[in-house]
Amino acid sequence: MNYYSWHKDAYQQLAQRSGKLPHALLIKGVTGIGKRAFAGALAQGLLCEKPVAPLMACGVCDACHWFGTVSHPDFRAVQPEAAESTEDDAEATDKKKKRDISVAQIRSLEDFIHISAHRGGAKVVVIQPAEAMNINAANALLKSLEEPPPATYFLLVCDRPHLLPATIRSRCQQLLLNSPAMQEAVDWLVKNGASRPELALAQTGGAPVLAAEIDTEEYWTSRKQFFDGLSLRAFEPLALAEKFAAHPVPQLINWLQRWTYDLASLCFQQRLRYNPDFKEALTLSARNVNGLEVLRFHRELVRFQRIVNHPLNVRLLIEDLMLRYAGLARD
Numbered sequence: 520m521n522y523y524s525w526h527k528d529a530y531q532q533l534a535q536r537s538g539k540l541p542h543a544l545l546i547k548g549v550t551g552i553g554k555r556a557f558a559g560a561l562a563q564g565l566l567c568e569k570p571v572a573p574l575m576a577c578g579v580c581d582a583c584h585w586f587g588t589v590s591h592p593d594f595r596a597v598q599p600e601a602a603e604s605t606e607d608d609a610e611a612t613d614k615k616k617k618r619d620i621s622v623a624q625i626r627s628l629e630d631f632i633h634i635s636a637h638r639g640g641a642k643v644v645v646i647q648p649a650e651a652m653n654i655n656a657a658n659a660l661l662k663s664l665e666e667p668p669p670a671t672y673f674l675l676v677c678d679r680p681h682l683l684p685a686t687i688r689s690r691c692q693q694l695l696l697n698s699p700a701m702q703e704a705v706d707w708l709v710k711n712g713a714s715r716p717e718l719a720l721a722q723t724g725g726a727p728v729l730a731a732e733i734d735t736e737e738y739w740t741s742r743k744q745f746f747d748g749l750s751l752r753a754f755e756p757l758a759l760a761e762k763f764a765a766h767p768v769p770q771l772i773n774w775l776q777r778w779t780y781d782l783a784s785l786c787f788q789q790r791l792r793y794n795p796d797f798k799e800a801l802t803l804s805a806r807n808v809n810g811l812e813v814l815r816f817h818r819e820l821v822r823f824q825r826i827v828n829h830p831l832n833v834r835l836l837i838e839d840l841m842l843r844y845a846g847l848a849r850d
């Protein structure tokens with residue numbers, strides 16, 4: 520596993536103090552810039568038995584081979600169960616559980632943490648996204664962070680550190696990873712065959728890994744349908760809600776959040792940030808709404824991000840959002 524080129528300096532700074540790494544590292548930064556790859560490279564670098572340089576895995580030793588097949592006995596990766604399972608037919612309450620990292624998942628690490636390493640070297644636990652730990656899971660982890668076993672490293676990967684309990688944050692050394700400069704991100708996307716690099720980056724606030732993920736025909740088509748629906752002069756909130764009833768809610772909220780950001784931005788500053796390809800529709804809509812109301816709605820959507828993974832009734836939620844959006848229009 521390798522880190523992305525724009526994180527080379529950050530990685531090398533860590534490598535320079537490879538003998539004195541903290542037992543708990545909180546790797547933070549915005550979504551979609553490559554934090555997981557960074558944590559993966561670091562985990563492999565810690566486990567590799569013939570590193571080519573400090574923390575630089577060789578890629579060919581037994582340890583690297585096991586790491587590559589996710590079977591290294593001294594490595595554990597903890598993530599929400601929903602990310603591990605491909606089943607999508609569970610009931611809503613089960614889904615909620617599966618989107619959390621549970622206390623059972625953290626407790627299941629206890630044996631691993633307290634026996635000595637199979638290979639006599641380091642043991643590594645990667646937890647991602649760390650903010651998915653529910654409060655009981657975080658408390659269970661806290662004990663291990665307070666009394667760290669020797670040569671055991673906890674790598675917590677986190678998009679939104681403010682959602683982590685302060686007690687966890689304070690026991691980790693924090694490492695902030697950055698996005699690359701815009702041109703570097705565009706070049707990287709072009710090299711990787713992106714169809715609309717600039718627009719994809721505008722969507723993700725400059726995060727290239729996420730931009731590469733979303734840059735699919737399916738994404739651009741659904742987004743266009745959704746925004747076309749919002750822009751209609753005779754906007755039909757319930758029809759649009761119906762059409763997108765089966766669409767992933769986090770993505771809808773994200774689109775709506777950024778659409779309203781651009782709308783408010785046009786109302787107050789005559790510019791837009793996320794959706795330059797919809798400038799005309801947004802400009803028309805901006806004439807027809809109350810900027811302050813849009814701003815208020817936008818801020819609510821931002822707060823929504825906290826609960827967006829656990830909506831109780833998806834259909835009602837989408838309908839409600841569409842009706843609220845319709846309510847922004849001036850009579």
Ligand SMILES: [Zn+2]
Binds near residue numbers: 582
């Ligand atoms: Zn190796």
